[in-house]
Amino acid sequence: MKTTIRIAIAAAAFAAVPALGAGKGACTNDPAASGLDARMQNMSEKMDRIRVATDPAEQHRLIELHGKLMHEGMLELRKRETGSACRLEMMNAMMDQMIQHQQAEREGSGN
Numbered sequence: 001m002k003t004t005i006r007i008a009i010a011a012a013a014f015a016a017v018p019a020l021g022a023g024k025g026a027c028t029n030d031p032a033a034s035g036l037d038a039r040m041q042n043m044s045e046k047m048d049r050i051r052v053a054t055d056p057a058e059q060h061r062l063i064e065l066h067g068k069l070m071h072e073g074m075l076e077l078r079k080r081e082t083g084s085a086c087r088l089e090m091m092n093a094m095m096d097q098m099i100q101h102q103q104a105e106r107e108g109s110g111n
Helices: 002-020 036-052 056-079 084-109
Strands: none
Touching: 036 056, 036 084, 056 084
16 A cells, blocks of 8 residues: 555656746746746745654644645645646645655654
């Protein structure tokens, strides 16, 4: 089962690469997308910190913070009038973050 999850995460990560690449992708020239790439980068950095955290309490705190950032990111994306290609790009990146978040929660709970 974990192999399947890892494959799904890898596939989602490759689909989200344009959203995380600086200056690349459908959101580059979309003024309504200003700051969305920075939000995604912040979420990605939090996920990296979750992976290297060894203290369960710190890991739990970071998972909670990452969840809050994902929620805020979705609310912000709903408010924006971005183009459909940019919106799809951001939704792919958010889906990747959600998959990684769920995996981190499962690993943190020992499941």
